[in-house]
Amino acid sequence: MKHFFHKKEVHTTSKSRVQELEEELQQAYEQIRKLQIMNEENQDEEESKDLKSKLRIMTTKFANVRKERDTLKKENKQLQTEIMELQSHIRHMVPGFQNSSNTFPLLNELGSLTDEFYKCDCQDLFFEVLSPELSIEGIIYFFRTSFSRINDFVNNYFSPTEDQIKRTTGLESLDGPILNVLRKSYQVSWKRLANICFDKVSINRTVEDIQRVLNLGKCDNQLVKYLKKLEELVFCYYISDPPLTCPWESIGEIIQFNSLLHDAIDGFVRPGDQCYVLLPIIHKYSGEVVAKAGVLHIDYELN
Incomplete structure (x- = not known):
């Protein structure tokens, strides 16, 4: 039982982190687009270099956040599979529950x-x-x-x-x-x-x-x-x-x-x-x- 609840807690935490990363990705994407537009409109060479530098930083951050999100999604999927297996076993451990949930x-x-x-x-x-x-x-x-x-x-x-x-x-x-x-x-x-x-x-x-x-x-x-x-x-x-x-x-x-x-x-x-x-x-x-x-x-x- 403790193992089951522990897995569920980890899965919920990872899921919350994935949602946070999704929001970060959206913000990073919007910032990158703004920097690209500013870079296209700006003709000053010094400011253009500064914008390109910021753009590289944001692009790197975007890639890192996306990589972390994809890794967590994969881990979430594995944890979900484990949870389903544990739940199928726990059905038979809870009094009065096994009869109603064998197939449901x-x-x-x-x-x-x-x-x-x-x-x-x-x-x-x-x-x-x-x-x-x-x-x-x-x-x-x-x-x-x-x-x-x-x-x-x-x-x-x-x-x-x-x-x-x-x-x-x-x-x-x-x-x-x-x-x-x-x-x-x-x-x-x-x-x-x-x-x-x-x-x-x-x-x-x-x-x-x-x-x-x-x-x-x-x-x-x-x-x-x-x-x-x-x-x-x-x-x-x-x-x-x-x-x-x-x-x-x-x-x-x-x-x-x-x-x-x-x-x-x-x-x-x-x-x-x-x-x-x-x-x-x-x-x-x-x-x-x-x-x-x-x-x-x-x-x-x-x-």
Whole structure:
């Protein structure tokens, strides 16, 4: 147990340091750009030499900070793997926990599964099906419709039970012990419940509705596969303890790129560049990020 908590503490500290380095990189990049502009505009030879000297210093600092950041990221990844292994063992050590979590993914596992889904399934769909056929408006429609529809399925599945418990107990909200017990109960057989929540008819109807508007050709099987993976993740977000938020309403919004919150789906994006949100950020109610949002530069040229 002590070993587990020690690893987690080290991982959290390293993650905080990576965030600090990301901010330093952004500041260094901005300073380098300013010095380059000043150097181009300045014609005085002595001042030009001074600016070039400062530019060399800043460039060296930029390279060193980036190297330290990359090293810490690599160490973080190794520590995260160790944490996942330790958590898989600790599940069987906590009384009353092993029954509910043998198969249900833990919080950091949900983050990894979401990252994998965004970077593999969603990007494959983006490059192979969406970008060759659609405008940016069409791509936004696709992701917004699929995420909102799956969220509706989950809410409609759980709402009747929760509303009935509220009426029976006379409570206005189930937040607290009751909802915690419900989540643990759901986690015991979450895959079976997810299959009930998302039946074949609902998935096929969603594909038909998307195809009716976007006419993406013969890719129904790929769309079904994408929706099934999305449905499992959204279902897990809802019954996770603590629960996770998937703000699908943000899809299509224009934001300023921040490497701490966003990942570029394709192309090079600088800090502060305007981007479209295509895949929503996943976070706790507290605001702590579990998986970054997938974004696309506002000037990205589609095929």
